Amino acid sequence: MMPKLRRLRTASPFQVILITLFTALALFMSLPIVFIFNHAFKPQNELFLFPPRFFVRHPTLHNFETLFLHASNATVPFTRYLFNSLIVVSLTLVSVVVVSTMAAYVLAKYQFHFKQLIMSLITLSLMFAPETVSIPRYLVINGIGLNNTYLGHILPALASPVAVFMLVGFISQIPSDLMEAARIDGAGHVGIFVRMILPLSVPAIATISILTFQGVWGDVETSTLFMQKETMRTLAFYVNSLLSGLQNNVAGQNMAAAAGLLIFIPNLIIFLLFQRRVLETMVHSGIK
């Protein structure tokens, strides 16, 4: 603590202004998070207060209680949605990491025909808004009969141009000498990939893991479009339906508040776990 204080004391007026401004900005940016946490514990009367309040006066666990109780009354329990989400998220995460790193390794480190074309296609696909491909996606998923299966959730997220794009940039900075040294040491393509490329790409993998996690965890598209059975839909869909008036809007508000927090927490945990690695990715400009 002491050295930090001393550093503050030696800060120039300009730095003091900057620090104050950024602190204020950070506090402002954290307001929604503060709101989510408080909102989840508000009793019914505070939920509908106008003007709304940020902080909870009389915290209660009632919202969570209703959420779980309501769920057990409904045809599909809350836990089923949670289970689906966990399955889908973990499988997608693993497969996206595997597929993207493999693709990126080859694109970054090997020369082959049509490499430029493939890279251009990947860049091009970054430009599409997801809505524009919903219909073709539906046709594909429906065509191969993946409706109401976990694969129907996973497959659309599997090819992640953002992940490949980021990883290509990262892996191409790993010196080729390392791979050559490994080749001479006796490693094959798989050996180099597993022993060198994967461990050295951990910061980038962490980043794409967060992005993928957030994308999939919060995604309602696959549940809406490809899943007709309620038992195959995910938590994000369920929470969304509570909020969007598919269910009883007024009665749903308290459950929505609790579910909102529940769905937010994993995001926070994942981010806190990986944030140091993410920063590394951003700082990383090359391995010396």
Add this chain to the structure above:
Amino acid sequence: MGSITFNHVFKRYKGESRPAVNDFHLSIEEGEFLVLVGPSGCGKSTTLRMLAGLEEISSGELYLDGRFINYVSPKDRDIAMVFQNYALYPNLSVYENIALGLKLRKTAKHEIDVRVKRVASILEIAHLLDRKPSQLSGGQKQRVALGRAIAREPQVFLMDEPLSNLDAKLRAQTRAELIKLQSDLKRTTVYVTHDQVEAMTMGTRIVVMKDGVIQQVAAPRALYDEPANVFVAGFIGSPQMNFLNGTIEKSDGDYYFSNKRMRLLLPEATGRNFERAPKTVRSVILGVRPEHVILKRGSTEEAGFITGLVQMTEATGADSYVYVQIGSYPLIARTDPEQTYAAGDVVSVGLQMHKIHFFDESTEELVGRGEA
């Protein structure tokens, strides 16, 4: 064990008209310390990488111990390579770095342990085994990279400018250690460098390359004393050999080297070089090393001496180099550091005629020497 044969090896890159390596034809003996030297872009590293299997051979054959290895993958060639930037695996500890090659070759665990520790003690890095490469200094990284190569006990060591990232003092020290190591291990070593001092001190044989073509292959001393052409003569030796353009003339049975500013009588033996030579050889380049230039104070009428003006002097401590201008011809002379010359001093310059070289002006090949 460890003899290498290059049979007319070429390396052509797509879209380049000139081959990067042009007709590399050479046999490397078992246990030899061969140095490939030349300016950057001369193809020396490409040659090494072809030998390592990291670069495809466009045409020609490569043999290791009589085995045709053009299409053998690097891991099956029984070679180890030390890279310029060490290429240590940053995610592995020093121990794991050294052990990886053995592990991938399915060496027994206790055997790996014995070998890693032995190598570590030879290279004095035993106390660093648990560290990560990022925690090592340049010199230590260099040792780990060497250790990684040695632990595998390959037939051939390849080294691609392994010392160029070290500071001058450490480089000299490591150079000496490498020489000792090689003589202890007696393994064939192919060493690439652009530094002629490294080449001269380390190699049992030196290959000088330029533009992908071998200029000369010789032992260090022979390379210095009998350079095959102007390029080799200028590349080996620091400061470089002096070159003077002129012609060979014959009068009254004696041969003279002459140009606008000088007329030097050649020793009889040297002159005889030109007796049978074709007529085109008459335009020549005279080459003389700075240590074979004699400097005297003041101008003199003595035969074989030419008057010049001192431009500057360079004192390195042990020697001092005097830059003299004779008309339009510059010349560097090595002198005793006790003798000081100032810019503008008038000096007489003589050459040790038995130490001079003559190169043909158009082909730049050696055509005659003082000692013949």
